Amino acid sequence: MFRPLHLTPYIKFRCPFPNPRLFTLSALSLANKALPPRLKIQDADVTISYLKGTGPGGQKINKTNSAVQLIHKPTGVVVKSQATRSRSQNEKIARQLLADKVEQLLHGDQSRAAIKADRARKKKASKTKKSRRKYRELEDGNESPEAEEDDAQEVDHPNEGGAVGAEEQSPRQLPSQQNLQQEQK
């Protein structure tokens, strides 16, 4: 309540909502650990082919397809990119893809791509877990609104506050119920 005014321009002191929600950053511990460096692939190991169509080319045909295919000779990994119209850009993208793929082949679970995927999965799992917990708490809170500590402390008139809180929570009832139903299934 004693925050300087300029930091909280949108929160009025006589706040209509009983508990201004405080935000917390999550999953910091997962993200801040550096990924292993990208694998450097030697130019000599890579065969580049520009996937020209069969038949004559050059001035006779105006090709818009600038797909680039890279083959990593030692492992036999093949990668193709046709994301952009620029051949050099496509080559850059294909090289990155190739490095990721080769690394995954060499290092398996310890590779950059695998670690990235693992982190994304963990983050998602914790997110769903948190949201599930939140809806469960909301569900519990609906049944007994006075159980919420913040409400009891900050609001002068608990009856009014409870009414406002219930109004605020009512739109969230629907998703919470759906969530529960999903869980039951």
Add this chain to the structure above:
Amino acid sequence: MPRIPNRTILNAYRQDPLLPLLFQECRSLSLAKNELRWLRDRAVHMAQLNLAKGAVASKYPFHGWRSLLRSMCRARSRGLPLQYILGDQPFGNLDIRCERGVLIPRPETETFTFHAADLILHDMLNNRHFPAEDRAKCLRIIDLCTGTGCISLLLHALIAPHVQEMSILGVDISATAIGLARKNLVHNIRRGYLSDNALMDITFRQGNVLDDIRDILGSSIHTGPPDVIISNPPYISQQSFGDGTTTRSVRKFEPRIALVPPKDDCMSELPLNRQEDIFYYHILALSFRLKTSLVMLECGDLSQGKRVATLCNDLAAEYSQVGNLRICIWPAADSGLQCSEPCVVIVQRYD
């Protein structure tokens, strides 16, 4: 051209109603999808720009990006090249503007230009045949039949960081092409793809390679003979322009003057039996007179490349400069090059 089965077209229509339009030109689903993606990105971008400007003054009358995209797809289905619709084509790290009346840069030319820059940097500048006192001197490059100016601009982007001084002269017969080449030069400098020096180093000049090329070179900024001549001249024969190997889109929308060499009355005087090789004769003769150290000529296919190499040998004998020449065709015939794909004839001179 093989017919596309109805089932394929129907499948494409289910994915996006605009895909069958693009099928008429692309003939393959993956390419049609790619083109649709690029067109859609551009349509959305242009619609946003127009919204921001609040102006309706555009090439396409439209209300939003959907109708714009539809009109783009319709133009594409009639064979209008994608690069003319979008107005640009990536070339190396550059962005080359494309307009009607000027040949669109081809990906093969891009590959050849990279190879040319490699040759110039590694073989010429680091070679003992190229004396050290020469290296400090200005590197002079002439790009004949420059079109959009793509080769000149990319060579400058690739070589300029490694040499002290260089000057590039681009020559083309078409005034439209010269105008567009100058526009491209300014455009790429403004976008930061080329250094500011490029404005001083690169000049474009109108001129006829078959006729008065010496006058142009004489009056140019070049203080001496050029070190490198590079060219992508028109090389399609009259016959293959008409017999279907040249695609509809190219035939209908790209300038014929940039594709097919003109009929020349004095053909019988020249040691040529093919009219499509006429540019090579003039360029090679020029290079022998000026004693250029590197000549790179793009050819339509391997047989034309071989003809040009033979022509080069004959001319070398005529000018009695046989001993110190190395003539080769790149990419080499045994490296999986198909006979019908373009190649480049490289003539290197060691003094």
